[in-house]
Amino acid sequence: MGWSLAQWDGPLIPETPESGKEVPSVLKAEEEIAKWTIATAEAFATIARERLLSPVDLQVCILPTVTRNINREKSEEETDAWLNTLFELIPLLDKEVLKTEVLSLALSKGDVEGVVGSRTICVRILGALAPRLTWEEIERSFFKKALSMCQDVDHHIRIASCGQLASIARIAGRDVVAKTILPELFELLNDEEVQARVASLTTLTSILDMVPPEVRKGQVMPILRNHMQPLELDIAMQRCLARVFGQLVTVVKVDFEHDDSVLFFSCYKHLATKADVELRRLCASQLPAVLRAATALTAAAFSQHFQDTLTNLATDPDAEVRKTIAGQLHEVARVVGKDSPALLTRPLCRLLRDEAPAVQGAMLGSLTQCLAHWVVKDEARREPALAELAKALLELEGGAKRNWRMQQQLAQAFPLFPQVFTSDQVYEHFVPVVFRYLTDSAAAVKPVAAEGVVCFLRYNRREKQRAEILLRLIRDFCRGRAFSSRITFVDIAGHMLRRFSSRFIKDFMFDLVLELLYDPVPNVRLAVTSLLPALKTCIKLPEDVDLLERLNSGMSNIMTDNDRDVSQNARTVNEQFKKTPMRMGGAGGGMLDMNGSMGAGGAGMGFGLGPASAGTEAEDRRREDEEADFTFTQDDLKEVKSEILQVGSAKGGKGGLAPGALAGKSGVQRRPGGLQPVGATYERTSPSMPGGRQAFGTSASQGRRGAAASEDGSGPRAGGMGALGAVRAPSGSGNVVGPGSRIGSAASTSSSGSKGYGLGSPVSLSSAIKTNTGISRITAIPSAVTKPGSPLIGSVPSPPGSSSGAGPGSAFQTGLRLPAITTRSSPTASPPSGLAGKPGSSGGLGAPSRLTGNGPVAAAKTPLTTAGYHEAGNVGLEHAAPDTVRSCLTRARRRFGTERREFSLEELQEAGLVGAWNDKQKVRGSQLRRNRFCRALGIDEVGTGKALLNLLNRFFTREEFREALRAAEEAAADPDAAGAAAHDSA
Known part of the structure; x- marks a missing residue:
């Protein structure tokens, strides 16, 4: 270490290598x-x-x-x-803490002799304290001090004090504002410091609504008119004026006189064209508020004052200005209203074509809200007016192929396109786009695009285009080779359930959704399970009892799926599935809940009853009315139906599956866990429409709503056709199932060498086979779908009098393939469901069997068929025998209402059918007695006394109650005789 004394008169400093780094x-x-x-x-x-x-x-x-x-x-x-x-x-x-600690801190900082920073702290704390105090406390503590600081010699104090006057004015009231605070603000508006003037104008704008109208008109308006000369204002004041312009004119528009509107709006237009970029950005952000105030004065304000301004801002050189306009164009459209297509299409197209991605992103973010104001009801006027908009959207889509977020935002606007563009424009330009999004886009885009394609289908006006869209959805997605396509179809089906009526769903989507329950990929089965509760709401009893059987079978099957995630999710969904109420047809209407209670339009008991029932039915009727013109040509309808049933020549499009590609697989390949499907193939026929056309379901006069006929042939139908339509019988046999036959749940069977489907075995029918000569349509189904020689196939003699080519007594087999019950324990023996039922489930109200016909039934017992009921949805009446349901409903419609109170809970307790918690004798055995009683009454066993009480009050008389009670007591006294009688009846 050394010392340096040269040229240094001060203290000696030791010279070290690190001395130069100490200060930094x-x-x-x-x-x-x-x-x-x-x-x-x-x-x-x-x-x-x-x-x-x-x-x-x-x-x-x-x-x-x-x-x-x-x-x-x-x-x-x-x-x-x-x-x-x-x-x-x-x-x-607490207020006392504020007074003692915070207020005292602020006042201690407000000493006149203190530094500027301390006084600024004082002003800011006082402004924050004002909302927590009363006017008396403010006036007594610091109001005079706050006003005096507005006249402080330092402009920083004046600026800070002016900014806090607004919070004090809110507590002080109108009189204090008019007499004390306004004069201070007017004086600060003439301050020599521009920032003080800016603070004063901002505070004045924020408290204008607190100023009495007469004071505002006499004192405030003259000062504001002087500030509407932008050339005389400093740039900081111009920016402040632009920042508060919308709020300002919103309050003072009621005080305008003569040409005040022209003066104020001309000032705004001048500010929006200034060279200062920040000024134009502020004007762009204030445009919707200014436009709302101007439109309140005159409806034509936009076209008179602001159309050119909007165009200039939409083409501004600064991208931030254009982005601001793009993000607020939907608010401008809301103000302009029905004139938006004529006045705003050009700025909208310009912003969609903008070269800055940020501007395009802002425009896409509000595109859905914008297009809501571009709806043109007259389709003839759409094409010439909005052709340019369609081109701009296509150009935008072409540049966003690698940006999935922009694709997602564009797809969110697809549901509005059918109301903005013509059907031809949508089909030609946007249908290819939405199908590309459904197949080749990011995973986040596909669910959004699914809603778009459903809307394109629902609101298309061309029959041929509708059919082509629907066929492509079936071929490329429901039957697509890639499992991701089939998962996408689940999203499409979910949106269809929300957009279409229950009639359309049952005719076109029901079979496809159930088919996906047996998809070989677990992810598809996992996704489609969530649709089952919504699918259940489309079913209406009694006419759709067969659909309910198949749906319950599918739910039962998926709950026992080999995949753990699928089965666990299915059990979770089943809880909601069981609680979903059933829609009931007929004049009585209403909903059937999980306890078997009925509800109509009024207040009801149980899940889903009351007003929700009437609302559901009204919404479904509205959709059906809107779908009155949603028709297909005869050929298109036939092709769609054949595609749904996997019938006819293979027409699989790109990525689609031909019928043989999926349907031709074995049961082990196609069904999870090697399950064989059991069910029925049928076709719902629909009467021909005028001009050779055909509605997708039935015509308005023959539709499901209000239909008086049941699907088992118990009631009349137009044209003599059954609800299940016509199905072709096996080759070489003239046995054709007519409307008198009802499909229960049967195995897939086919006669040897036949190429088609038929129904005929008494095993699968609840009534005798009938020959219907009035069948208008025969559906040919390839033999590749059936499995001759399968252990599932049951061979029974032809009914006497049949026209079978083999002659009387010859054996024939039927081919049925829609999913119903499956079994895991015995894949070689899957008899029809319900042949050996749960006690009480067979022979509803005296009927000997649920699905049997006239001939004897001989079927192998399996765990599921022995149980005789489905685990899923086994609540109330929805899983009783179909004849029981129909009979009960007919009885209820004819005699009893929902308010009937014939039976009481106390009466059931006395009869031993319901236990009592405080009586040990009545607790023991009540469930067993109730089960015997239900079997004697001819209904399924009921789990609770409340459910039994609801059923008795709704469907049964006093005599039937006594008879069933006596039969139950006899069964309890001699169980062996009762078991033998039950065996004989079976």
Whole structure:
């Protein structure tokens, strides 16, 4: 270490190699300390903002630290951080604490002889305290001091004081504002410091609604008129005026006189064309508010004053200005209203074609809201007016092929396209786009595009185009080779359930959704399970009892799936499935809940009853009425039906599956866990429409709504056709199932060498086979779908008198393939469901069997068929025998209402059918007695006494009750005789 004395008159300084780094090190340490201090203050502010501590803990733990740091002399950034923390604490602290600690801190900082920073702190704290105090407390404590600081010699104090007057004015009231605060603001508007004038104009705008109308018109309006001369204002004042212009004119528009509107709006237009970029950005953000105020004065204000301004801002050189306009164009369209297509199409197209991705993104974010105002009811006017818009959207889509977020935003607007563009425009330009999104886009785009393609189908006006869209959905997605396509179809089906009527769903989607329950890929089965409760709401009893059987069978099967995730999810969905009420047809209407209770339009009991029932039916009727013109040509309808049933020549499109590609697989390949499907193939016929056309279901006069005929042939149908339509009998046999036959749940069978489907075995029919000569449509189904020689096939003699080519007594087999019950324990023996039923499930109300016909039934017993009922949805009446349901419903419609109280819970307790918790004798055996009683009554066993009470009041008479009770007592006295009688009846 040495000493340097040359040219130095001061103290001796030791010369070290590190001496030059001491000062920078100290500064760096101070900066680090300041950063930690600011971070601590922000952490305390977060604790207060998120209410992580109680007010008492905040007062004890945090407030002393905050006040101590405010009292210290620190940098401006640190002081601001601690002040912001204090402002977060003020709304949470007790008023007495505020007066004693916070107010005293503020007043101590407001000494006239104090430094500028201390007085600024005083003003800011007083402004934050004002909302927590009363006017009397403010006036007594610091009101005069706050006004005096508005005249402080330092402009920083005047600016800060002016900014706090707004919070004080809200507490003071109109009189104090008019007499005391307004004069201070007017004086500050003439301040020599421009920032003081800016603060004064901002505060004046914020309290204009507090100013009495006469004062506003006599004192405020003249001053505002003087400020509507932009050339005479400083640039800072111009920016301030542009920032508050919307709020300003919204309040004072009622005070306009003569040419005030022209003066104010001309000032705005001039500000929007200034060279200052920040000024134009502020004007762009204020355009919707200014336009709302102008339109309130005159409806044609946009075309008179603002159309050119909007066009200029939409083509502004600054991208931020264009982005602001793009993000707010939907608000402008809301103000312009029905004239939006004529006045706003050009700016919209310009913004869609913008070269800046940020502008396009902002425009796409509000495109859905914008297009809601572009709806043109007259389709003839759409094409010439909006052809340019379609081109702009296609150009935008072409440039967004690698940007999935932009694709998603564009797809969100697809549901509105059918109401904006013509059907031909949508089909030609946007249908290819939506199908590309469904196949080759990101996973986040596909669910959004699914809703778009459903809307394109639903609102298309061309029959041929509808059929082509629907066929492509079936071939490329429901039967697509890629499992992701089939998962996409699940999304499509979900949107169809929300957009279409239940009639359309049952005719076109029901079979396809159930088919996916047996998809070989677990992910597909997992996805489609969530649709089953919604699919259940489309079913209406009694006419759809067969659909309900198949749906319950599918639910039961998926709950026992080999895949753990699928079965677990299915059990979760089953809880909702069981609680979903059933829609009931006929004049009585209503909903049947899980307890067997009925509800109609009024208040009801149980899940889903009451007003929701009437709303559901009304919404479904509305959809059916809207679908009155949703028809297909005869050929298109036949092709769609054949595709659904996988019939006819293979027409699989790109990526689609031909019928043989999926349907031709063995049961082990196609069904999960090697399950064989059991069910029925049928076709719902629909009467021909005028002009050789045909509705997708039935005509308006013959539709499901209000239909009086059941699907088992118990009631008449137009044209003599059954609800299940006509199905072709096996080759060489004249046995054709007519409307008198009902499909229960049967195995897939086919006569040897035959190429088609037929129904005829008494095993699968609830009534004798009938020959219907009036069948108008025969559906040919390839033999590749059936499995001759399968153990599932049952061979029975032809009914006497049949026209079978083999002659009387010859054996024939039927081919049925839609899914119903499956069994895992014995894949070689899957007899029809319900042949050996749960006690009480067969022979509803005296019927000997649920699915048997005239001939004897001989079927192998399996665990599922022995149980005789499905695990899924086994609630109320929905799983009783179909004849039982129909008979009960007919009985209820004819004689009893929902308000009937013939039976009581006390009566059932006396009869021993319901237990009593306080009577040990009545608790024991009530379930067993109730089961015997239900079997004697001819209904399924009921789990609770309340459910039994509801059924008795709704469907049964006093005589039937006594007879069933006597039969149950006899069965209890001689169980062996009762079992033998039950065996003989079976």
